[in-house]
Amino acid sequence: MPSLDLTLPHWAYWIGLIVFPLIAMALARRPKPARRRYSLSLGYFILVTGGMLGLHRFYVKNLLGLLFIPVFLAILFANAQSQDARSAVSDADNVVRQAERILNREEERVATAEADLPGLRAELEEAIATEEEGSFAIRRAERNVERAEQRLEEGRARIAEASAELETARPLAATAQGDFSYWNNVARYAIYILLAAMAVDLFLMPGLVRRANARLPESEQVSEAELALRKLEESERKDDADWVSDGWTGWIDRTNLFAGEFVAYWAVIAVFVYYFEVVSRYVFGSPTNWAHEAMYLMFGMQYLIAGSYAMLTETHVRVDIFYAPMKRSNKAWVDLLTSVFFFIFAGTLLVTSYIFALDANAVATGNGLMSDWARGDIGFLEMLGNWNMDQWTDPNIRWGEISFNEWEVPLWPMKWVMVIGGLLLVLQGISKLAQDIRAVARGA
Structure with missing residues (x-):
């Protein structure tokens, strides 16, 4: 029975989390053709990822799949x-x-x-x-x-x-x-x-x-009911630009919109990884030792980064029985009063995440400068000044905490993502606070 013996390199994991969303975002922003057509590149992609199930044949409407x-x-x-x-x-x-x-x-x-x-x-x-x-x-x-x-x-x-x-x-x-x-x-x-x-x-x-x-019709046949449904969806859909506030806080909103869209494509990565795990385990009898942990860490980071996006787009779960009927100025007063509790939470998340990240880098793993800085042995500027290629190439240097399973993926990057998520959440809270103050001042 052939087997698959693939262990995902750590560098490929982290680079994939950065590069794949950027490519996906660029593809999503391409202008859509007026007439839907089948793509050769997408056909090859489906062949590689789902060819064992004949999905590439189904994609081109071929029943031999x-x-x-x-x-x-x-x-x-x-x-x-x-x-x-x-x-x-x-x-x-x-x-x-x-x-x-x-x-x-x-x-x-x-x-x-x-x-x-x-x-x-x-x-x-x-x-x-x-x-x-x-x-x-x-x-x-x-x-x-x-x-x-x-x-x-x-x-x-x-x-x-x-x-x-x-x-x-x-x-x-x-x-x-x-x-x-x-x-x-x-x-x-x-x-x-x-x-x-x-x-x-x-x-x-x-x-x-x-x-x-060649089998596609010259023009797309759409029923009146489907046209009406499309118009209704377009009228209810809110563009990203509509969430960006006026004034100096606009850059915060745009940053969190980008962050939310960026990590949203990580869910697509999970589909591919778990598909590979299922095929590797049940077809080739070679379960991986990295797929579950890789996705577990990825979803944890996605949850932290997406918090500010959810706050911006008002998609957090909340009870709107009394809040929804209020006019904008009254909502602003309520948000101002309750913002105290938000900043207590967000500030605590940011501070504790920073402590966790420093502790993760402070793990004694060789003579890495980052570990020395995290332990307080050297200053930040001294750490940057003494940085050299050995910090990247020396196999005896690990920058901090790693997982305990066979994959041994570094955990400190995830801890710093917690800091980024907490910082984005605090910044979005500041943006929301500024909007509420402007709404109260205007009395709208």
């Missing part, structure tokens, strides 16, 4: 049967090994007891002939004979039991091993079939996309 699904299901079924057979092989092998150990041990003990028993019986007969009845020597000789006979009897019983287990377990082990090899081969050949089909579609993809585009 249905042939991929039963082969993929056969892989999953064969892997499940292979795992059951592997467990049966392990159980049978354990029985065989245990029975063989019992045979080796008991056969030696039985042989020793059989060799000693004639001498012990002779000692008993001599003691009976020379000692008085009931004497200590006779009792000792009798106990020795009884123990030898008991050991002999128990050993022969264990040998018979172990031999019977061997006769049963060895055929079971052979059968289970045969089943394991059979289902393993089924899964292997099914994977080869899918990979071969994907390789063929790699060359056929331009023609598939071309034929799919």
